[in-house]
Amino acid sequence: MFSPDVIGYVAAFFTTFSFAPQAVLTLRTRDTSALSLGMYSMFATGVAIWLIYGWMISDGIIMLANGLTLMLALPIWGMKIYNRLWGNEVVRV
Numbered sequence: 001m002f003s004p005d006v007i008g009y010v011a012a013f014f015t016t017f018s019f020a021p022q023a024v025l026t027l028r029t030r031d032t033s034a035l036s037l038g039m040y041s042m043f044a045t046g047v048a049i050w051l052i053y054g055w056m057i058s059d060g061i062i063m064l065a066n067g068l069t070l071m072l073a074l075p076i077w078g079m080k081i082y083n084r085l086w087g088n089e090v091v092r093v
Contacts, residue, residue, distance in 0.1 A: 005061070012065035016072075023072040032080040040080055044073045 026032060047070045054062030 008061050012061050016065045016069045019069055019072050023076055026076045026079065030079060030083070032076065032083045035076070035080055037080055037084060040073070040077050044070065044077045047073060 026035070047066050051063055051066040051070060054060075054066060
């Protein structure tokens with residue numbers, strides 16, 4: 001019924017843009033206290049590796065989806081690190 005490419009584009013759209021509301025909220029409020037630095041670090045690293053993988057196999061949708069996701073994730077990751085090191089974030093154990 002649907003080609004594998006169409007399924008890939010739809011999946012890429014939903015997984016990439018599901019991240020947008022969190023990115024907008026975090027960038028607007030600058031509150032990263034509920035975000036795990038470990039999880040975010042692993043997530044951003046994984047997305048970067050997927051982007052490299054897409055480049056290595058010349059798969060445009062993998063590169064596009066992961067490039068966009070990385071552009072949304074990196075500012076939040078940076079803000080999380082900033083808040084942890086120089087902000088007022090309380091480190092919970």
